[in-house]
Each structure stands twice: as structure tokens, then as C-alpha cells.
Amino acid sequence: MFILLLYNIVGVIVGLVMGAMPGLTVTMTAALCVSLTFGWPMVEALAFIIGAFCGGVLGGALSAITINIPGTAAAVATTFDGFPLKQRGEADTALGLALFSSLVGGMFGLLFFLILGPIIGHYALQFGAQEYFVLTVWGLTLVAVLSKGNFRRGLISAVIGIFIGMIGMDPITGLMRFTMDIPLLSGGIHYVVAMIGLFGMKEVFVQLDSRRGFKLDIKGYRISNLLPKFKLIRSLNIRWLLSAPIGAIIGLLPGTGGDVGALVSYGFLKNIIKKPSRPFGEGAYEGVIAPEVANKAAVGGALTTMLTLGIPGDSVTAVILGAFYLHGLLPGPTFMLTEKSYFYLIAILVGAGMVFAYFIGIIGSNAMIKMLDLPKWYLIAFIPVLCIVGSYALQNKLTDVLFMFIFGLLGYILEKSEYPVSPIILGIILGPMVEVNFRQALIITGSFPSLILSFFTRPLSLILIILVVLSFLLQSKVTNL
């Protein structure tokens, strides 16, 4: 057992470092771990991979807050308020909050996994194309928040993102779209590549252009600042806890993971918290907590689907399932029932991994803050290297590096003309999901009228629509709840 925990810790450290690097996604980390642990016994390999899973999801937040570059897609939403907080000189508070909410979210996800998971696991199967469509459209409404006041510009950015998401192979017919017969474009544009360019490379261009540095002006910074400030947390509206079930449930759904979970929960909290500590997008503490709680709770949710149904809850669990296959085990509902030991083992490893990730995360955050104290020119040289390595390593394609630079320039131009950049990412991640699910639902129902009808006759879809309507009513000025 001790040796397993050791593998777990090493996994967490590897995950944290990889997660903090833009482009080195958690999925990729898990895949690397799978090939690395091919010759190991399954149990030890699992300890390592799950450690990397827990560490990786946390690592993304560190770079999101300190340098405005989400290390992983799940941390995109963390930049919305995390970086503004850093600019206000509260990087340590933001990191402390992110770490604390990660622990809360992770533990909730674990509880969900142990208690509720087995019961509601199979409800995830009732989630069909219609439900995913409603859910992802709900996610897209986040554009309104990300536009920061200028809705028209936000919408334009989102449309650019949705268009970019359409490049490549048509998911339903297999035909090429918008590729102009250029083989470079036939694989489409991976959203992580766009993300690295739009956040990471753009930030470099912006920094080159401005006098403002990354430098922090925290007076009297000490590592203890990273510990949670309970006074601050108590002062916040308790509704932030809702992020945990949202994250866990979205993680549970087979088609979505922590990235969608974080975005939806950010949008949801924005709707239901009337008086945040600051307006969302300008450094609200709730805006850091929401995505961080949700993306960690999604870990538990995704594992629930994997263990109860034998199908992946997100892309990382897909890799973990692949590891089972590699070790000659056929995962599935019967396997998980007959091999109960794996169920408990994974539960223990997730719990341990989350705790380790918290403590190692403190050390990591400290290092990030110290790094920000370096002269601006050091960092400006270092970030493009990270961006290049990350965008290349993602799919081992040199063309991705080219795309990354193009997106960096695009982001820079847009930001200079005061267009928000994050709706593009939202469009690239959610656009294809919206499209595929709509078209699948159309094929399944057969005709347009019956498709529209099915949105209201399918129970889960109806519940979702009611939730969406409610969340909008809650924030409108007419209903003063």
C-alpha cells in the first residue's frame, strides 16, 4: 500500500507540472503515463495515472491565474477571474482559493463517486443528443458574461470560434469542410492549440507591446498566504457550493468532462449569485471558486461512469479504460462488479491524490509566484517556448505550432480592437458539440417537427430546459428573488 501511495505522489507531481504547462493536457499526460506504465502491474499503473489525473487538473489553474494561460482546457474558465485577481495584486489569494476549492471539489466528487455514483450512474445513459444539445447551448450563453459589456463584439468572437470548430472533417458525413483542399487543415484545428495561441502567445504579444510587466506587487508575501482564508470564504455567498454537483454530474455524462463542467458552473453561479464580491470577470472570488470546484468534482463523476458502466466519462477516463485494455482486462459493468477491489482502490487513490495535489499545489503555486518576480524579459522569452512545445506535443504536428502563432496574432489584434478573446475558445469547444448533437438528434427523430417536440417530451431534456429558463429568470431584474 505504501508503495502505491508513493506512485500516487509521483503521479501527482508529474501531473501538476504537465498540467501547468500550456498544451500538455491531462489527457496527454494520462496517455504518456499509460505507455510508461505498460510493463507495470495494473494496480501500480493505476496509482500513477490517477495521481497524474488529480495533479493535472489542478496544475492548469496555476498558470491560468498567474500568467493568464490556462494549462489545460478545464482551466479556461479559471482565467476569467483568476487573472484579473492577479492584476489586482491578489495572486496569492486567488491561488489559495483555487487550491482550497479544488480540494473541496475533489472530495465532493469522491463522495459522489462512492455514494451516489452507483445509483445514478445509469441515468447518464438517458442523456441523448437532445440533452447534450441543450446543455452545450446553455454553455454557449456564457458569451454574454465573457463579452464584458459589449455583447455584439462578444458574439462576433463566438461566431469566429464556432466557424473555426467547423474546419476539417464533417462529423456526420465524413466530408471535408472549409479545408480548401489544403491537407494541413484536414485534421481540423484542435481547441487546445487555439487556446494556447489565444491566451499564451497573445499574452506575449501584449506584453511586448506594453510597459506593464508580469511582476507582482504583493507586499510581504509569505507562503502561508496560500492557505485558505476562511474569513474570506465565509463572507461569500454559500451558493458557490452548487458548483460541486454541477461539476460531478457533467463529469458523469459520457460526452463531457471538466472543461464543460467548469464553463457551465461558472455561467450558472454568475446567474444565481446576485451580489458577488466583485462583478464577475473583474476578479470575483466566486469566479475562481466555481470552475475549480467543478472541474475537480468532474474527476469523481467521470470515474463513476467508467467504473459503473465501463464507458469513459471524459477523455482522461477514456485513456484509463485504454490502459485496462492494454493490460488485457476488458472493462465494463461486469468487470467492475466482479473486481470490486478496483473500485475501492480507485476511490482510495483519488482521495489520496486530491490531498497530495493540494499540498504539492501549495509548493507549485509558491514557485509560480516566485517566478513572476523574475524580470519581464525572462518570462517573455520563456512563455513562447512553452507555447511551442505545448502546441507541438499535443498531437505531434508541426502545423499546430503554426496555427498557434496565427491564433496568437489573431488574439492580439482582437484584444487591441477591444474584442474579447475567450468567446472564441468557448465557440471552438462547444460549437462542434452543439452541431453534432443537433444533427444526431435530427437523424434519430427523423424530421424537424418531431425533433423540436422531442426536446419537450424527453424528461431529462425538459428538466434541463426548465433549469435554463429558471437560471435566466433568477438573474433578470423583473423577478427580484
Added chain:
Amino acid sequence: MKRISFFVVLIVVALLSFSLSGFCAGVYPERNINCVVGFSPGGPTDVIARGSVPILQEILGVGIAITNMPGAAGATAAKFVLDQPADGYTFYFGSEIMSVWQVMGTMDMSPLRDFDCVKLVAEATPVLAVPPKSPFNSAEEFVKYAQENPGKLRIGTAGPGTVPHVSGLMLQQKLGCEFTFVPYQGGGPAITAVMGAQVDATIEMVQSMVSAHQGGQLKILASFTNVPIPGLEEIPPIGQIYPELQEDLPYGPYFGPFVKKGTSEEVITVLKEAMDKVIADQRWIDYTDKMYLTRINYSGEEAIEYLENWTAKAAWLLYNAGAAPNSPTKFGIKNLELLKKLDK
């Protein structure tokens, strides 16, 4: 100045040593090899590559790194391999989707024209499965309903042009029924869809559905074979239910390493002989047994014939069903059905 000239010398030396390493090429392989997989880690092609490549690495005595390069149904990765020198240091771990790139309009590449097949090592078996509460308990009931209600039954597939899609088209053509195909983003989501009864049936590989079948999460009605799958005798082979299908069965995806066309005969022989040892290795045998994969061993002329037939079958089925935009004749893919009729 001194510094600059130092760097110039350094660069020249580096370049020279690189080019020299090309000149004094010894016996293949003398450095590490790159194995490119066109799909994400954990997918069927990746899993089979990772099951065989570590053994190949031991036999060849050099490191073999597996690089996943997903995108455009594996075509991006294949394009990458074709852009590398034909020296055997980069090979493509291919699968059946290569056969439909041309007709599907993915990219103008063919497993025969652009690649040399080192060896085909495994075949997977697709099966037809329905949701646990489905009214259909046998393939006959399912097909009969489809014949009487054309287009009503919805079959989830791993995507356009994939084996599940082609297998379904085969049933349509041979048994005179009609289905509505719902393409998902890979096999996993298609299985999820059938478990949750989002579709009426899904065709996917047996290894990814057998556990769910035994756990009652879905019902497997038939396998696309003529004889039962070893170890899963309770699943009826569809070739025994419908003898008219027999000539096209077993039908399943193939897997194996491919090198770029133009790779020297010596290199291919080294790889082929090493693969011979891999497929005789007990670890590979155990692995394929556990995964219900059929071990095959085709290389050289045999592989060419196998690939020609496979490609022809899939390409014409897709084209005739209107799922493929390009005519197989455009790429010189022979029409097996037509040839058969001519023979008669």
C-alpha cells in the same frame, strides 16, 4: 566576432555529422524507430499497436516510440508518414479506415498505392447489439422488422465509412432492408448510445461490448462471422442465420504496420521477420485471446490480395449506398460484384 565564428564552426560540425550518419548507414535498424498511430491513445488501433510494438522493440533491439497523431480519420498521421524518408524509421500502424480514405474523400491516399504493408497481424470482429430492453431477441427478428419497416431502425456507428457503417450497409444490400445510420464520434459513444436506448442498435467490435453484454447492459444479437467467436459460442454468427452473407464474412477491421512505398526490400524483410516473431510470442497470443481478436498473418502478395479485396468491398458498398462521394473506379478499385457476374 570570435564568438560568431565559433558558432559557425559548431553548426558546420553538427550538420556534417548529421549528413555523415546518412552516408555510413549500417544494418537496419541502428537507431530508434517511430511508430505513428492515427488515433487517440486508448482507441482500438492504439491498443493493438501498444500490444505488439513493445515485443517488436525487444526483438529489434532498438527503441520504438508510439506517436499518436489523431485527426481526419487517421489520414493526417498517414500523410505525416508519407512526408518522412522511406527508410523504415517511421512506420504507420494502420487499420481498415485506410481503405476508404479515397472514396470518402478524406485524402487521396491508399494502403496499396502509397504504402507497403509489412504484415497484417489482427482482425477484430464486429457484432450487432441492441439495448437491454429491446423487443428484439435475435438477429432474425431485427432484420425482419427492418425489412418490413424500411428506415425505421436506427443503427449507431463509430462514424461515416467505419466498419460498423459498412457492415450495416452490407446487411442492407444483401438482405434487402433499410436502416437509418447515426454516426457517433467513435465506437465508445456509439456503445453508450445503445446502452441508453438512444438508438435501436449499434454495431461495434466485440471486445468493447462483451463485458456490457454479460452484465446485461446490452444484448449482442449476432457476430459478423461464419463461425462462432472462440470463447463466446453463445453469440450466433450471422453467416449461419443468413447463408447469403457467407461469402462476405468474416468481415472486420484489419490492423498491422505499414511503411512508405519505396522503402528498401531489406528493411521490409527485417521488419517482417521481426513481426513473425512477434505474432508467435506467447504474450501476443494471450493478449489477442483476451481481446477476442483474430490473429492473422498476411504479408507480401497475400497482404496485397487481402487489401485489394477488402478495399473493393468497402468502397463499393459505401459508394452504392450514397455514403461515399467519390466513385471507386476513379481510383482503379475493382468492382467485385461486377467481376463475379462476368464470371458467371
